[in-house]
């Protein structure tokens with residue numbers, strides 16, 4: 001298969017339509033067989049549930065080319081099960097997990113020419129999503145839904161690749177106790193748009209959200225979980241029922257413990273202790289691990305000893321090991337890589 005003529009090394013995190021996308025429709029209480037189609041556009045009624053009341057959930061994953069030329073994706077079963085949790089919370093029908101994985105595999109395979117070559121620094125981002133499509137005017141769940149998967153080749157999420165970024169403590173809250181912070185619903189991202197535009201306007205790359213109940217604990221950013229490294233080299237990540245259970249973060253905690261022999265802790269992380277950490281990173285499918293060099297809280301700066309030039313040593317090891325697993329250079333734990341072709 002011949003790859004597309006794309007400047008892989010210089011891709012940003014932007015949308016570039018690829019040849020095929022997967023669609024399945026839910027009507028009269030059941031999903032149809034699903035198919036790959038060509039048209040990237042969707043026609044729907046002006047009163048569709050997704051347009052009026054934001055009834056939509058999504059996932060984010062990637063396909064990689066390994067050193068030996070295979071195309072793989074990473075832990076798609078966990079995205080499938082997280083989408084079930086998201087759908088249930090928004091009163092949407094569940095798209096069966098094995099069908100989710102099959103749809104993802106079919107879509108990546110159909111767009112194999114867009115999977116960036118090994119070593120290019122780019123990957124194929126995969127976006128499964130589902131939304132209410134029939135007209136809904138009273139506030140209630142839709143009766144009809146569409147599940148889709150599209151792909152787009154991407155480079156680094158943050159400009160500058162793996163250079164440390166500067167983030168600010170947001171004055172806005174991301175998620176309420178007993179709300180929807182733990183699921184991947186479009187509404188969580190809509191409400192973060194004003195906060196991210198404000199952060200960018202003030203010269204910051206991202207927001208650090210605190211828990212909205214007490215505003216004393218670190219939660220996550222708009223699109224990634226936090227990892228911290230203590231001065232005695234423990235890997236610490238916030239525990240919270242209002243953050244998205246990141247698959248990257250869960251994988252990195254496993255890698256830290258089982259591949260790097262580090263002590264790991266998932267626990268409350270108070271903002272007051274952030275100044276005592278040696279390293280900080282944001283982790284997610286899009287972010288991979290993006291090192292944080294500085295956190296600013298209303299003008300007060302916390303500068304991590306790892307500095308603004310490069311990743312700290314432990315974050316670097318975690319990054320190298322995780323990407324080594326994803327690219328097939330380091331043996332993956334059983335079931336982590338799904339070979340597409």
Ligand code: PLP
Pocket residue numbers: 060220221222223224225244245246247248249283284285286
């Ligand atoms: N937190 C938020 C709010 C996200 O949008 C994402 C991205 O999916 C993550 C964390 C990271 O999750 P994952 O590692 O599963 O991509």
Ligand code: COI
Pocket residue numbers: 059060061222223224284285286287
């Ligand atoms: C992902 O990492 O897949 C996400 O969905 C995060 C988003 C901000 C791009």
